[in-house]
Amino acid sequence: KRKKRKCRALIKSRRGVIQNRVGIEERPSIADKKTEIGHWESDTVIGKNHQGVIVTHVDKAARYLGVRYWTPVAELAPDKTADSINRVTLKAFEEVPKEYRKTVTSDNGKEFVGQVGLAALFQVCWYFARPYHSWERGLNEHRNGLLRQFFPKGTNFKIVKPEKLKKVVDLINHRPRKCLDYKTPHEIFFKQLDAVALQI
Numbered sequence: 791k792r793k794k795r796k797c798r799a800l801i802k803s804r805r806g807v808i809q810n811r812v813g814i815e816e817r818p819s820i821a822d823k824k825t826e827i828g829h830w831e832s833d834t835v836i837g838k839n840h841q842g843v844i845v846t847h848v849d850k851a852a853r854y855l856g857v858r859y860w861t862p863v864a865e866l867a868p869d870k871t872a873d874s875i876n877r878v879t880l881k882a883f884e885e886v887p888k889e890y891r892k893t894v895t896s897d898n899g900k901e902f903v904g905q906v907g908l909a910a911l912f913q914v915c916w917y918f919a920r921p922y923h924s925w926e927r928g929l930n931e932h933r934n935g936l937l938r939q940f941f942p943k944g945t946n947f948k949i950v951k952p953e954k955l956k957k958v959v960d961l962i963n964h965r966p967r968k969c970l971d972y973k974t975p976h977e978i979f980f981k982q983l984d985a986v987a988l989q990i
């Protein structure tokens with residue numbers, strides 16, 4: 791006598807459709823080689839009861855989660871709406887040199903529906919991973935896991951101060967990595983940044 795359940799296969803997704811979506815299969819192969827700075831993976835870390843959001847952007851080559859000591863590319867947003875995520879992303883990338891803005895890859899969340907305007911503004915190519923293929927942004931997922939060591943599930947990000955987030959990001963960026971020959975993401979990122987500056 792229970793209520794008959796609807797087949798989930800027949801239910802339309804409520805996530806909506808991202809306009810002008812470009813799939814990860816069209817992303818240049820150089821991004822997977824992790825040999826040049828400027829290919830980013832983006833995601834969000836959600837607080838308790840959706841109380842605040844951390845927006846994360848990680849460079850694939852340097853494994854870097856920040857662009858300057860005072861401007862980490864992991865910013866706090868009040869909520870997960872597209873407008874909030876767009877404002878935070880704009881702030882995060884506005885100081886990144888043009889040479890370091892090549893591609894951005896995110897998931898298919900509706901918070902990233904403003905990618906067309908951001909991509910045009912930053913002159914960057916924006917791609918989306920396949921649905922339910924989180925390993926296509928594995929580096930970003932790993933960095934989010936590191937953030938969770940400091941901000942476990944149940945954290946209300948609305949009361950987390952930006953100074954604390956910056957301190958955590960700096961700690962992550964200064965960890966030596968075996969994949970980087972035991973150099974830190976900070977060393978790799980700024981070494982290449984200095985090399986670009988010398989060429990200019």
